[in-house]
Amino acid sequence: xxxxxxxxxxxxxxxxxxxxTLISSSKLIEVQGGVHFDIELVGARRGKKAVPFNGINVxxxxxEVATNPNVDVLVEVxxxxxxxxxxxxxxxKEGKHIVTANKALIANHGNELFKLAxxxxxxxxxxxxxxxxxxxxxxxxxxxVANRVKWFAGILNGTSNYVLTEMESNQSSFEVAxxxxxALGLAESDPTMDINGTDAAQKASILAALAFHVPFDFSLVSxxxxxxxxxxxxxxxxxxxxxxxxxxxxxxxxxxxCVSAYPTLVNNESLLSQVDKEMNxxxxxxxGVGSTVYYGPGAGPEPTASAVIADLVDIAKGGWELxxxxxxxxxxxxxxxxxxxxxxxxxxxxxxxxxxxISSVFGEKDISIDALIQHxxxxxxxxxxxxxxxxxxxxxxxxxxxxxxxxxxxxxxxPGVKKFRIHSSRS
Amino acid sequence: xxxxxxxxxxxxxxxxxxxxTLISSSKLIEVQGGVHFDIELVGARRGKKAVPFNGINVxxxxxEVATNPNVDVLVEVxxxxxxxxxxxxxxxKEGKHIVTANKALIANHGNELFKLAxxxxxxxxxxxxxxxxxxxxxxxxxxxVANRVKWFAGILNGTSNYVLTEMESNQSSFEVAxxxxxALGLAESDPTMDINGTDAAQKASILAALAFHVPFDFSLVSxxxxxxxxxxxxxxxxxxxxxxxxxxxxxxxxxxxCVSAYPTLVNNESLLSQVDKEMNxxxxxxxGVGSTVYYGPGAGPEPTASAVIADLVDIAKGGWELxxxxxxxxxxxxxxxxxxxxxxxxxxxxxxxxxxxISSVFGEKDISIDALIQHxxxxxxxxxxxxxxxxxxxxxxxxxxxxxxxxxxxxxxxPGVKKFRIHSSRS
Numbered sequence: 001x002x003x004x005x006x007x008x009x010x011x012x013x014x015x016x017x018x019x020x021t022l023i024s025s026s027k028l029i030e031v032q033g034g035v036h037f038d039i040e041l042v043g044a045r046r047g048k049k050a051v052p053f054n055g056i057n058v059x060x061x062x063x064e065v066a067t068n069p070n071v072d073v074l075v076e077v078x079x080x081x082x083x084x085x086x087x088x089x090x091x092x093k094e095g096k097h098i099v100t101a102n103k104a105l106i107a108n109h110g111n112e113l114f115k116l117a118x119x120x121x122x123x124x125x126x127x128x129x130x131x132x133x134x135x136x137x138x139x140x141x142x143x144x145v146a147n148r149v150k151w152f153a154g155i156l157n158g159t160s161n162y163v164l165t166e167m168e169s170n171q172s173s174f175e176v177a178x179x180x181x182x183a184l185g186l187a188e189s190d191p192t193m194d195i196n197g198t199d200a201a202q203k204a205s206i207l208a209a210l211a212f213h214v215p216f217d218f219s220l221v222s223x224x225x226x227x228x229x230x231x232x233x234x235x236x237x238x239x240x241x242x243x244x245x246x247x248x249x250x251x252x253x254x255x256x257x258c259v260s261a262y263p264t265l266v267n268n269e270s271l272l273s274q275v276d277k278e279m280n281x282x283x284x285x286x287x288g289v290g291s292t293v294y295y296g297p298g299a300g301p302e303p304t305a306s307a308v309i310a311d312l313v314d315i316a317k318g319g320w321e322l323x324x325x326x327x328x329x330x331x332x333x334x335x336x337x338x339x340x341x342x343x344x345x346x347x348x349x350x351x352x353x354x355x356x357x358i359s360s361v362f363g364e365k366d367i368s369i370d371a372l373i374q375h376x377x378x379x380x381x382x383x384x385x386x387x388x389x390x391x392x393x394x395x396x397x398x399x400x401x402x403x404x405x406x407x408x409x410x411x412x413x414x415p416g417v418k419k420f421r422i423h424s425s426r427s
Numbered sequence: 428x429x430x431x432x433x434x435x436x437x438x439x440x441x442x443x444x445x446x447x448t449l450i451s452s453s454k455l456i457e458v459q460g461g462v463h464f465d466i467e468l469v470g471a472r473r474g475k476k477a478v479p480f481n482g483i484n485v486x487x488x489x490x491e492v493a494t495n496p497n498v499d500v501l502v503e504v505x506x507x508x509x510x511x512x513x514x515x516x517x518x519x520k521e522g523k524h525i526v527t528a529n530k531a532l533i534a535n536h537g538n539e540l541f542k543l544a545x546x547x548x549x550x551x552x553x554x555x556x557x558x559x560x561x562x563x564x565x566x567x568x569x570x571x572v573a574n575r576v577k578w579f580a581g582i583l584n585g586t587s588n589y590v591l592t593e594m595e596s597n598q599s600s601f602e603v604a605x606x607x608x609x610a611l612g613l614a615e616s617d618p619t620m621d622i623n624g625t626d627a628a629q630k631a632s633i634l635a636a637l638a639f640h641v642p643f644d645f646s647l648v649s650x651x652x653x654x655x656x657x658x659x660x661x662x663x664x665x666x667x668x669x670x671x672x673x674x675x676x677x678x679x680x681x682x683x684x685c686v687s688a689y690p691t692l693v694n695n696e697s698l699l700s701q702v703d704k705e706m707n708x709x710x711x712x713x714x715g716v717g718s719t720v721y722y723g724p725g726a727g728p729e730p731t732a733s734a735v736i737a738d739l740v741d742i743a744k745g746g747w748e749l750x751x752x753x754x755x756x757x758x759x760x761x762x763x764x765x766x767x768x769x770x771x772x773x774x775x776x777x778x779x780x781x782x783x784x785i786s787s788v789f790g791e792k793d794i795s796i797d798a799l800i801q802h803x804x805x806x807x808x809x810x811x812x813x814x815x816x817x818x819x820x821x822x823x824x825x826x827x828x829x830x831x832x833x834x835x836x837x838x839x840x841x842p843g844v845k846k847f848r849i850h851s852s853r854s
Contacts, residue, residue, distance in 0.1 A: 135570025143562025296719030
C-alpha cells in the first residue's frame with residue numbers, strides 16, 4: 001500500500017475536519033483509496049490546545065511544517081493570501097507537495113505556484129478550492145480529459161445562492177436574507193467577498209485555467225455581486241420563466257477565453273435554475289460529451305475535508321503531472337465580445353408612446369426584443385411611473401452597456417435601469 | 428510524457444468514436460492528460476473496410492489483439508457477454524490492462540475479472556459502463572474516496588427515461604413513446620434489456636460493488652422495468668408533486684447492501700425529478716459530504732469514447748490499484764428490509780364505505796396514509812369504478828407486497844393494483 005506523510009497548517013473548522021477524517025476514517029481510506037496516511041506534524045498558532053486529537057505532533061511555528069524533512073505533503077488550510085503564499089512557496093522549494101482549499105491563493109498566485117511546483121517536481125492539489133465536496137476539478141481535469149471544453153457555468157458561491165433563494169422563496173429583502181444566512185453560519189460576519197462576486201470569480205478563474213489552459217490573470221476577470229438584484233427582478237424573472245442565480249462563467253471562442261461572474265437569469269428548464277439554498281453546481285459543456293452537471297455542497301468543513309483527502313490520495317498515487325496552464329494557443333481576455341441575451345428593467349413615465357419610443361431604441365440598434373412586460377403602476381404613490389421589463393436578443397457586454405446608457409438618457413426613463421445577463425446553454 | 432499502446436476490439440459506433448477521438452484529439456489529450464497513445468492494433472471482424480481511418484493495423488482475428496505483445500491495454504467495445512468475456516480473460520492473462528464499456532460483462536463476471544486482474548497486476552477501467560460520458564465511477568471511487576457511501580440513486584437507463592418523459596410531456600402511450608425513442612435511435616430495435624430494467628440493474632450492481640465493497644451477485648439484485656407505468660400513474664404522481672423515474676438504487680445499512688432498480692416516484696423538489704429525456708443522473712449520498720449529483724448523457728458514441736479515454740489516461744498514469752470488492756464486512760442481500768414510502772393505485776367500486784374499508788386495512792397493518800386522492804369516475808363507461816391513489820408511510824418491500832395482496836383480495840377492489848416506490852432522500 002502506498003503511504004504519505006502529511007503536514008497540516010491551520011486548525012480551524014476545515015483543518016479539524018481534515019484531521020478528524022484522516023484519523024477516524026483511516027481504515028476506510030485504505031480500503032477505498034489504497035493509501036495510508038501518517039499525520040506527521042500539525043501547525044497551529046495557538047499550539048496543542050487548538051488540536052483536539054491525541055498523539056499528534058503540534059508546532060506553533062507554521063513554517064516548521066513547511067520545512068520538516070518528514071513531511072511529504074503540506075495541507076494548507078489557514079486561508080488568507082499572503083502568509084499562505086509564503087508558506088506554500090517554502091514548502092514547494094523544500095520538495096513538498098501541496099494540497100490547498102485556498103481559491104484566493106490559487107487565483108492570485110497560480111502562475112508562480114504551478115511553475116515552481118513543476119520545477120520542483122511536486123504536485124498542487126486544489127479540488128477543495130472550487131465547489132467544496134463536489135469533485136468538479138477532478139471531473140474537468142480527468143473525467144473530461146479527452147474533450148475540448150467550450151464553456152462552463154456554475155453556481156459557485158453558496159452564500160449568494162442562499163440569499164437569492166431566500167429572497168425569492170420568502171419575498172425577503174436582500175438585508176433580511178443575508179442576516180438569515182449569517183445566523184445560519186452560511187455567511188461570514190464580513191460577507192463582502194461572497195456577496196460582491198469576488199469569491200465566485202476566483203473560482204471561475206481556476207476552472208478557466210484548467211479548462212482552457214490559460215494563465216491566471218484576475219485583472220481580466222469581470223464580475224459583479226448580487227447586491228443589485230431586487231425582489232422586483234426575481235418576480236419578473238419568474239414571470240418570464242427564469243430564476244436569477246449568480247453564475248460564474250468561462251467560455252472559449254476562437255482561442256479567446258473569457259471569465260466572468262454575474263447575477264444571471266437562468267431558464268427554469270435548466271438544471272442550474274433548480275439549485276437552491278447554499279448548494280453549488282457546475283455545468284460543463286464540452287465537445288463530444290455535451291453538457292454534464294455536478295451538484296453538491298460548495299462549502300462546509302466535512303465536504304472540504306473530503307476534497308482535500310481526495311487530493312492527498314491522488315498525490316500518493318503519483319499525482320497529475322500537468323502544467324495546468326501551459327502549452328496553449330488560447331488567451332484570456334476581458335469579456336466583451338461574447339454574446340448573451342439580456343434582461344432590462346426600466347421604470348418609465350406612465351404616458352402614451354413610451355413603449356414605442358423604447359422599442360425604437362432597440363430597433364435602431366438592431367437588437368431584437370424577445371419578451372416585454374409592462375404592468376400597471378406599483379402603488380398609488382407611484383402613479384406616474386410604471387415598470388417595463390424587456391428581454392433582448394443576444395448582444396455583447398459592450399452593446400448591453402451602451403443600450404443601458406441610451407435608455408437611461410431617455411427623458412421618459414427614470415435613472416437606475418437594471419440589466420442582467422441571461423444564461424445561454426447553446427453549444 | 429507517459430505513453431500507452433492501445434489495442435481495440437469492436438468498431439461499431441463506440442469503437443469508431445474512440446478511434447476518431449484518439450486520432451483527432453491526440454494533441455489535446457497530450458496537453459490535458461499528459462499521455463500519448465499509439466493505436467497498435469484494431470480487431471474488426473469485417474476487417475479493414477470496417478475501420479475508416481488510415482494507417483491503422485487491423486486484424487479480423489480479435490484474439491490477436493488480446494495476445495499481441497505490443498498492446499499494453501485492450502479496449503473492449505464489442506458488447507455482448509460470452510466472447511467479450513473470453514477476450515478479456517485472454518488479455519488479462521497476457522498482462523494487458525482492460526478498458527471496457529460493457530456493463531453486462533462486469534455485472535456478470537466482475538468477481539472473476541477483478542481477481543484475475545489483481546493476480547496479473549493489471550487494471551480494469553469501466554467508467555464507460557455506467558452513465559456514459561458522465562464521470563460517475565471516478566466521482567465515486569476517487570472524488571468521494573474519504574467518505575462512506577450510505578446510498579445512491581440514479582436514472583441510469585436513457586431509453587427508459589426518454590419513454591417516461593415522452594409519456595408524461597405528450598400524454599403518449601408507452602408504445603408510442605417507445606416507437607419515438609426507436610425512431611430517434613434512443614432505443615434499440617430490441618429494447619428489452621433497457622425497458623425491463625436489466626440494464627439499469629447491472630449498472631447499479633457495478634456502483635454497489637464500488638460504493639459498498641461487496642462482491643458482484645446479480646441474482647441478489649431486484650428490479651422491474653417501466654412497462655407497468657401507465658399514463659394514469661404519471662398523472663396522479665404529478666398531482667401529488669412527483670415525477671415517475673426509473674431509479675437504480677443501492678443502499679447500505681448495518682453492513683447489509685441492497686441493490687434494486689424500479690419505477691419510482693421522485694419528489695419534484697429533488698434534482699433527479701428534473702432529469703428528462705435520454706439524460707442520466709446519479710445522486711450519491713455519503714457521510715461527510717451529503718448529497719452530490721452527477722448529470723449528463725448516459726450513452727452515445729462520443730460520450731462513451733470520452734469515458735473510455737479517461738480510463739486509458741488513468742491507466743497510463745498508474746491506474747487505481749484497488750480491489751473493488753474486497754476487504755469488506757459488508758454483504759449484498761436481496762432488498763427487503765429497506766423501508767420506503769409507497770404509491771398505490773387501486774380501481775375500486777364506486778359505493779359508500781370503500782375508502783373507509785381500504786383505510787382500515789392500512790390502519791390494521793399500522794401503515795400510515797400520507798396522501799389519498801379519489802376522483803370521480805374516469806368515463807361514463809366506467810361509472811361503477813373509481814380510481815383511488817394512496818401514498819403510504821415508509822414500509823419494507825415485503826410489507827408493501829403483502830399490503831398489495833390484501834388490497835387486491837378486497838371484494839371492493841378490482842384486480843391490478845399498481846404499486847411503486849417513492850424515492851427517499853433521507854440521510
